Amino acid sequence: MGEDAPEETxxxxxxxxxxxxxxxxxxRGATIRGIAKAAEVSPALVQHYFGTKESLRQACDEYAIEVFRRAEHEALDGGMGDPGFMAVAMRAGVAIRRYLARVLVDGSPRAAALFDDAVALNKELLQRDDPGMSKPTTDDLHAYSAVMMGMGFGLVVLHEHMSRVLGADTLSPAGYRRLALAALDVHMDVLLSEELAEQARASLKDLPDDET
Incomplete structure (x- = not known):
C-alpha cells in the first residue's frame, strides 16, 4: 500500500x-521494523530513504527544531493573535511535543543540541522589535533565554504530572489549551513589587561562588 505512494509522501x-x-x-526501544510497520511500508524502504535509525532520528530532530522555529516566528509575526493560526499550530504541534517530551530526557548529544538550538533561537527572537512584544530588561540575555526554554520544555517533560493535576492530557489540544492559557497568565502577571525584586536580586548577586 505505502510502497506505491509518491516519494515525498x-x-x-x-x-x-x-x-x-x-x-x-x-x-533504544524504537526499531526500523516497528517504524516501517507504523508507516505501512517495508523495512527495506525505510532504509532506502534514511539508511540507518541514527539518520532517521537526526531527520526527526531537524524537523522538530524547524517546526519550533517556524511556529515561533509565525507567532511573533501576528499568528499569536490569529485564532486560525493558533488552532492549526496546536494540532500540528501535538506530535512534536510528544517527541520532545521523550527526547529531552534521553540524555543524548542530540537532545542537548536541540535544546541549545532552541535557546539560541529564543535569544534571537527576544532581540527583535515585534509589535506587541517588549524587549527583556535583563543584563544576562543568554541566561534569560535559557530559563524561558527550561520553563517551557519543562512543562512538556513533566506532561504526565501536569496532565494529572489539570485533569486532561496536556499533549492533546484540549489539555494544551488550558496549559497555554495558564502560561499566558503567568507571563502577564507581575507578582513581585519592584522593591522586593531588587532586594532579591541584590541578595542573589551577593551569594558566594562556592559553598565555603
Missing amino acids: TWVRIRDAALAQFAEHGE
Missing part, C-alpha cells in the same frame, strides 16, 4: 511514524 509518512515511535519507545 512516503518520506514524510516514514518520518512522522518515526516521530511517534521514538516518542513512545525512546531511541
Whole structure:
C-alpha cells in the first residue's frame, strides 16, 4: 500500500511514524521494523530513504527544531493573535511535543543540541522589535533565554504530572489549551513589587561562588 505512494509522501509518512515511535519507545526501544510497520511500508524502504535509525532520528530532530522555529516566528509575526493560526499550530504541534517530551530526557548529544538550538533561537527572537512584544530588561540575555526554554520544555517533560493535576492530557489540544492559557497568565502577571525584586536580586548577586 505505502510502497506505491509518491516519494515525498512516503518520506514524510516514514518520518512522522518515526516521530511517534521514538516518542513512545525512546531511541533504544524504537526499531526500523516497528517504524516501517507504523508507516505501512517495508523495512527495506525505510532504509532506502534514511539508511540507518541514527539518520532517521537526526531527520526527526531537524524537523522538530524547524517546526519550533517556524511556529515561533509565525507567532511573533501576528499568528499569536490569529485564532486560525493558533488552532492549526496546536494540532500540528501535538506530535512534536510528544517527541520532545521523550527526547529531552534521553540524555543524548542530540537532545542537548536541540535544546541549545532552541535557546539560541529564543535569544534571537527576544532581540527583535515585534509589535506587541517588549524587549527583556535583563543584563544576562543568554541566561534569560535559557530559563524561558527550561520553563517551557519543562512543562512538556513533566506532561504526565501536569496532565494529572489539570485533569486532561496536556499533549492533546484540549489539555494544551488550558496549559497555554495558564502560561499566558503567568507571563502577564507581575507578582513581585519592584522593591522586593531588587532586594532579591541584590541578595542573589551577593551569594558566594562556592559553598565555603
